Amino acid sequence: MGEQNYTPPLGTGDTQDYDRAIRIWTRERRWRSALLQATTPVAGETIVDFGCGTGTFAVMLKAAQPEVRIIGIDPDEEALAIARAKAEAARVGVEWRQGFAADLEAGTADAAVSSLVFHQMPVVEKARAFAALFQVLRPGGRLLIADYGRQRGLMRLLFRATIQRLDGVADTQPNADGILPDLIRDAGFVDVCEIDRVHTVTGTIMLLGAKRPA
Template identity: 50%
Template sequence: MGRAPSTLYDLAIRLFTREKCWRRIVLRTLAPQPGERILDVGCGTGTLAIAIKSIEPMAKITGIDPDPETLVRAIAKEPRSAAPIFWTKGFARDAAAGRRGAFDAVTCTLVLHQVPLEEKRAGLGAMFDALAPGGRLILADYGEQRSSFMRMLFRQTVQRLDGTTDTQPNADGVLPRLLQEAGFEEVTETAVVPTLTGLIAVFKARKPMTLISPSIVWP
């Protein structure tokens, strides 16, 4: 859903997307461990990043978002701790900037449906690059709308706010293919959550432990 002023955006997410339900699934799927380096792409006002920190205080968490206002709110919301979350400005395509291979896990929620197809590809490619070999991506976003009723809900809410050009690929089920194109393996849809705005899917994918370089063919 499009970014209204941040206070209204948080409220809309809670009311219309069953936020507690899919965030709980994301956290369970992520299963953060002590000392893990975790990047939250499109962190907004920090709800997910702070939740990760609350269940695993020893995780090293970075949140990235392009909106300075939401980052200010994230900093204000963060409980004071010995190991604070690092907040930084940037788009999904900037996920690996200066952080190539730096993270054990990446999360991204309700971001990719808002951006053009090429930005979806660029964002997933950057998330892949930001992960260490064997690292995992947990992605929650509007996925394939699998019934006429869900397509109607999606059309009357998300697509009215964000338009059809950027959102329709998600509704058509493009996310698994884009994840595979970015290089991820073990792409699995772990849950589908029906909401008043359409179906939200949760995906888990992994960066291969070893990247296979193209074979060299000698003349």
């Protein structure tokens, strides 16, 4: 496998409580809906959900556009078991894989998405993951990220009191300092832009978009 360092759900590995916490504390419906709109899945496409976790967004994508091939990849076996159950309950077909971005085949996806993953990774692994996602995408492919970004004012205080207590400071502080757009550009992406920002009681979740050059 590729990247070896990652923080488990809630910083503790308590996967069973992860969905409830995300729903209560992050205004999940708001930012997931915005991410889905930004992704705009098109029939016939292949979309990779990197760090798919318990599969909520991968299932949303498939339900929104049944003619899209969805590949959900995550290193956490327990999270993937929950993801499979969600897909079965929703009666949608998603390809679930245990692994990291570097384990995906190059040049096979039209879009790559990721939500609430990068803030849990060391900077070196963040950079490696963006580089791997660049390779996974076909020329012209798009990247959509929803994650904690630059934190300002009250949002920075809330982020410190919640996310950094759960996931630690070392991996999360670069996100709070606004590193993600630079890492995305360094990986070779262009047209890096902020699509939306959602203020929550755990800090600001930012939606970022970018493209692999055509």
